[in-house]
Amino acid sequence: MATIKDVAKRAGVSISTASYALNNQPNVHEDTRARILKAAEELDYYPNANARNLKTKKTGNVGVFIYGFGGPIFSDILEGIRNQLQKHGFNIIVTSGKSSSVLLKERQVDAAIVFDNNILDEVLIQYAKTSPLIVLDRTLESDNIYHSMIDNEGLTYQFIEKMIEKGYKKFSYLSGPKDAYNNQERLVGFKRALEDHKLKMNRFLEGDFTIHGGHEIGLNLNIETGHEFIFCANDESAIGLIQGLNQRGIKVPEQLAVSGFDGIYLSEYIQPKLSTIEIDHYGWGKLIAKFIIAKLQKTSADNLEHPEAKIILRESC
Amino acid sequence: MATIKDVAKRAGVSISTASYALNNQPNVHEDTRARILKAAEELDYYPNANARNLKTKKTGNVGVFIYGFGGPIFSDILEGIRNQLQKHGFNIIVTSGKSSSVLLKERQVDAAIVFDNNILDEVLIQYAKTSPLIVLDRTLESDNIYHSMIDNEGLTYQFIEKMIEKGYKKFSYLSGPKDAYNNQERLVGFKRALEDHKLKMNRFLEGDFTIHGGHEIGLNLNIETGHEFIFCANDESAIGLIQGLNQRGIKVPEQLAVSGFDGIYLSEYIQPKLSTIEIDHYGWGKLIAKFIIAKLQKTSADNLEHPEAKIILRESC
DNA sequence: CTGAAAGCGCTAACAC
DNA sequence: GTGTTAGCGCTTTCAG
Numbered sequence: 001m002a003t004i005k006d007v008a009k010r011a012g013v014s015i016s017t018a019s020y021a022l023n024n025q026p027n028v029h030e031d032t033r034a035r036i037l038k039a040a041e042e043l044d045y046y047p048n049a050n051a052r053n054l055k056t057k058k059t060g061n062v063g064v065f066i067y068g069f070g071g072p073i074f075s076d077i078l079e080g081i082r083n084q085l086q087k088h089g090f091n092i093i094v095t096s097g098k099s100s101s102v103l104l105k106e107r108q109v110d111a112a113i114v115f116d117n118n119i120l121d122e123v124l125i126q127y128a129k130t131s132p133l134i135v136l137d138r139t140l141e142s143d144n145i146y147h148s149m150i151d152n153e154g155l156t157y158q159f160i161e162k163m164i165e166k167g168y169k170k171f172s173y174l175s176g177p178k179d180a181y182n183n184q185e186r187l188v189g190f191k192r193a194l195e196d197h198k199l200k201m202n203r204f205l206e207g208d209f210t211i212h213g214g215h216e217i218g219l220n221l222n223i224e225t226g227h228e229f230i231f232c233a234n235d236e237s238a239i240g241l242i243q244g245l246n247q248r249g250i251k252v253p254e255q256l257a258v259s260g261f262d263g264i265y266l267s268e269y270i271q272p273k274l275s276t277i278e279i280d281h282y283g284w285g286k287l288i289a290k291f292i293i294a295k296l297q298k299t300s301a302d303n304l305e306h307p308e309a310k311i312i313l314r315e316s317c
Numbered sequence: 318m319a320t321i322k323d324v325a326k327r328a329g330v331s332i333s334t335a336s337y338a339l340n341n342q343p344n345v346h347e348d349t350r351a352r353i354l355k356a357a358e359e360l361d362y363y364p365n366a367n368a369r370n371l372k373t374k375k376t377g378n379v380g381v382f383i384y385g386f387g388g389p390i391f392s393d394i395l396e397g398i399r400n401q402l403q404k405h406g407f408n409i410i411v412t413s414g415k416s417s418s419v420l421l422k423e424r425q426v427d428a429a430i431v432f433d434n435n436i437l438d439e440v441l442i443q444y445a446k447t448s449p450l451i452v453l454d455r456t457l458e459s460d461n462i463y464h465s466m467i468d469n470e471g472l473t474y475q476f477i478e479k480m481i482e483k484g485y486k487k488f489s490y491l492s493g494p495k496d497a498y499n500n501q502e503r504l505v506g507f508k509r510a511l512e513d514h515k516l517k518m519n520r521f522l523e524g525d526f527t528i529h530g531g532h533e534i535g536l537n538l539n540i541e542t543g544h545e546f547i548f549c550a551n552d553e554s555a556i557g558l559i560q561g562l563n564q565r566g567i568k569v570p571e572q573l574a575v576s577g578f579d580g581i582y583l584s585e586y587i588q589p590k591l592s593t594i595e596i597d598h599y600g601w602g603k604l605i606a607k608f609i610i611a612k613l614q615k616t617s618a619d620n621l622e623h624p625e626a627k628i629i630l631r632e633s634c
Numbered sequence: 635c636t637g638a639a640a641g642c643g644c645t646a647a648c649a650c
Numbered sequence: 651g652t653g654t655t656a657g658c659g660c661t662t663t664c665a666g
Contacts, residue, residue: 001424001447003643014653019645029651044443049423050371051643054658059367061425069395069411075387082386082414091416094386097399099408106366107318108378126361130318211586243586266583269528269560320659331637336661346635368659371642 002043010039022047061091062292063109065100067116072236072264073281074115080285081113088293107131111292117181132295134288134304137181146304148288152182155277155309156189159259160231162311164197168229168257172202174217174241176209176233183209183233186261190231202228209233211240218244228256229317235260235267235276242270242316257317272315280308319360327356339364378408379609380426382417384433389553389581390598391432397602398430405610424448428609434498449612451605451621454498463621465605469499472594472626473506476576477548479628481514485546485574489519491534491558493526493550500526500550503578507548519545526550528557535561545573546634552577552584552593559587559633574634580626589632597625 008018013032021028021036022045028036039045053059062085066074082092093109100119104112104127112127115136127133128144135147160171173190176183194200205221207213214237221244232238238260242252252258252272260267263278284307291304325335330349338345338353339362345353356362370376379402383391399409410426417436421429421444429444432453444450445461452464477488490507493500511518522538524530531554538561549555555577559569569575569589577584580595601624608621 004645005643015644016646016654017652020652023645027651032651046422046424048371048643049425050367050376051658052645054365054367054371054643054660055645057658060419068392069399070389070392072387075385075392078386078413082416086415091419092412092414093416093420094411095409096395097409098403099399099410102377102408103410105363107363108366211583215586240586243588246588266528269532269557271560271563321661322659332660333638333662334636337636340661344635349635365659368642369661371644371659372661374642 001048002040002045003048004045006043007036007040007045010043011036059108059110060089061093061109062111062113062289062296063100063103064092064094064113065104065116065119066094066096067118068096072266073262076281077115077285077288080282080287081289082285083282084286084289084293088297090293090296111296113288113292117179132292134292136288146291148284148291148304148306150182150279150307150309152185153189153192155311156186156231156261157193159277159311160190160193161197163229163231163257163259163317164193164199168227168317169199170202170224170226170228171199172205172228172230174205174207174214174230174232174237176207176237178206180209186233205230207233207237209236211236211243213237214240214242215244217241219247221245223250223255230256230258232258232260235262235264235274238274238276238316239266239270242272242274246271253315253317259317263312268314275314275317276312278310278312283308318365319357319362320365321362323360324353324357324362327360328353376425376427377406378410378426379428379430379606379613380417380420381409381411381430382421382433382436383411383413384435385413389583390579393598394432394602394605397599397604398606399602400599401603401606401610405614407610407613428613430605430609434496449609451609453605463608465601465608465621465623467499467596467624467626469502470506470509472628473503473548473578474510476594476628477507477510478514480546480548480574480576480634481510481516485544485634486516487519487541487543487545488516489522489545489547491522491524491531491547491549491554493524493554495523497526503550522547524550524554526553528553528560530554531557531559532561534558536564538562540567540572547573547575549575549577552579552581552591555591555593555633556583556587559589559591563588570632570634576634580629585631592631592634593629595627595629600625 004015004018008015018036021033085092095103101123104123111132113134117137121140124133125142128142133145171194205217218241238258242258245252260274260276263276267274267276287305294300294302321332321335325332335353338350402409418440421440428449430451438457441450442459445459450462488511522534535558555575559575562569577591577593580593584591584593604622611617611619
C-alpha cells in the first residue's frame with residue numbers, strides 16, 4: 001500500500017505539503033497540488049484511516065447498535081439514518097451482538113445510536129464520557145446521552161380510547177416478550193385506557209413479537225362469546241394471529257377484531273388489511289441522524305424529537 | 318481517556334511491560350501483571366483501536382456490504398455471518414451505500430463480503446490486493462476474490478422440470494429488476510427448462526422483487542384460459558401476487574399456480590402456503606464467515622462452497 | 635522478567 | 651508555499 005510518504009517522494013515534495021494538497025488545504029501552489037494529486041492517483045494512494053484517526057481523534061463513523069439484523073422495523077430506521085448521515089459525509093456502521101460492546105469500548109465510532117437491551121448501561125455511560133450517544137430503548141440518564149422514543153404508552157392509550165368510542169368493550173392484549181421495553185409501555189397504556197373507561201382486560205395472551213408466535217395463538221385460540229378485540233403489541237404478532245384465524249375460517253373483524261402496532265409494510269398486504277398505529281420509522285432514523293450530525297459538528301443544540309405516529313384504521317377492526 | 322502510558326505510570330512499570338500484561342503475554346511476573354490489570358481497571362482503560370490497528374495492520378473487523386438494509390434475505394445471511402464471526406473473535410460491521418466504498422478504500426476491515434452491485438469492480442479489485450474479499454452477486458475474477466453463489470439457474474431449471482412432470486404446461490415468469498443478477502440467472506434457467514421440454518414461455522410479467530410489485534400485478538392480471546403457472550423470481554413477488562389474486566377471489570392454485578424463490582419466513586404464513594425454492598440463508602452466512610475466518614487465520618485453504626437449497630412444495634402449486 | 639526506543643501513517647504547529 | 655518535526659497510542663524488537 002502506498003503511503004503519503006511515497007506520494008510525497010514521487011511528487012518531489014515534503015510529506016506535509018503532500019498532506020496539505022491531499023486534504024484540499026489552501027496555501028499549496030496549484031502546480032504542486034496537481035503534481036501531488038497525480039502522484040497519488042498513479043500510486044493508487046488512499047489515506048490510512050487508522051493513522052488519520054489516531055491523529056485527529058475522529059473516525060467519521062457513526063455506529064448503530066441493534067439487537068438483531070432481522071425485522072422490518074430496523075431496516076426502515078437504518079435507511080433513514082443512512083440517508084442523512086451520508087448526505088453529510090459520515091459513514092454508517094451497523095453491528096449487533098458482541099461486536100457492539102467492542103466497537104463502543106474501542107471508540108471505533110464518533111457517535112452511537114443504540115437499540116439493543118443487551119448492551120450494558122456501564123458500557124454506554126463509559127462511551128458517553130467522550131462521545132454523544134442516543135438510546136432508543138431505555139431510559140438512561142447521563143451526560144451526553146440523549147433519548148428518542150416512541151410514545152408507546154400514549155399512542156396505545158389513544159388508540160384504545162378510540163376503539164372504545166367505536167363500541168368495542170371486550171379487550172384482550174397479545175403481548176411481546178415480557179422484557180421488551182416497547183411491550184411493557186404499550187401494555188401500560190392499554191391498561192390505563194381500559195381503567196379510565198371502567199373496563200378491564202379480558203385476557204392476556206403471551207406472544208413474542210413474531211408472526212410465528214401470533215400464528216400459533218391464532219390457530220389455538222378458543223373463541224369466546226361476545227365480540228372480542230385483540231390488541232397486538234406489534235404488527236407481526238397481529239399478522240400471524242390473523243393468518244391463524246383465517247386458516248380456521250374465523251372472520252376478522254366480524255367475529256374478532258384485531259389491531260397491531262408499528263405500521264410495517266406488510267400490514268397493508270394481508271387480508272383483512274391491518275389497522276395499526278403507524279410509526280414513521282424512516283423519518284425517525286432521519287431525525288436521529290440529524291441530531292447526531294448537529295452534535296458532531298457542534299452546529300446547534302437542537303432538541304432530539306420523538307418519532308411521528310398516526311393511527312391507521314383499515315379493515316381489521 | 319486513559320492511555321497505556323497512564324496505566325504504566327500508575328502501576329509503576331514501563332509502557333512495554335504494561336502492554337505485555339494487557340495482552341496476556343507470558344513473561345510477566347504475576348504480581349506485576351496483577352498490578353497493571355488493577356491500574357487499568359481503575360483508570361477504565363481500554364486500548365485505542367486506531368493505535369493498535371495502525372501498528373498491527375489489522376482491525377479485527379470484517380465488513381459486510383449490502384445494497385440496502387431491508388429485506389428478509391439479508392437479515393438471515395447477516396445473522397449467520399455474525400454468529401460465526403463472533404465465535405472467533407471478529408467483529409461484524411455492516412454498511413450500505415456510499416459508506417461501503419469508503420470503508421473498503423480506507424481498509425477499515427480485514428476482509429469483506431460484498432452483496433451490492435453498486436460498488437465498482439475497481440474498488441473491489443483494489444481492496445483485494447491486500448485483503449480477502451468474497452463477492453456474492455457478481456462474477457469478478459481476480460486474485461484474492463472468492464465467490465459463493467446460489468445456483469439460480471440450476472435450481473430454477475430443476476424446479477420447472479418438476480412442475481412439467483407434474484403436468485403444468487403453461488408457464489409465465491414474474492421477474493425481478495432487470496439488472497438484478499439473481500433475476501437474470503433465474504430467467505435463464507426458467508427458459509432453458511421450457512426449451513428442453515419443447516415448451517415456450519407463456520408471458521413475461523415485469524416485477525421488482527417486492528410484495529408491492531407482485532400485488533399490483535395480482536390485482537390487474539387478466540386471467541387466461543388454460544391452467545397457468547406463474548413462476549415468480551422471488552418469494553416477495555409471489556406473496557404480493559397471491560394477495561392480489563386473493564382479493565379478487567381468484568383461487569390459487571386451482572385457477573392459477575404460483576411459486577417463489579428464496580424460502581423466506583413469511584412464505585409459510587400466507588394462504589395458500591407458498592411453494593418455493595428454499596435457500597439456507599443462515600447457513601450460507603455461516604459458510605461464508607467460516608471461509609473468511611480460515612483465510613484471515615491462514616488456517617487452511619478450504620473451498621468456498623455454495624449455499625444449500627431445496628425445493629419445497631407446499632400449497633400454491 | 636522488565637525497560638528503552640523505534641516506528642506504524644498521518645496531521646498540524648512552527649519555521650523559513 | 652513549502653519543509654521539518656513532534657507526536658497521536660500502541661506493539662515489538664532488542665538489551666539487559
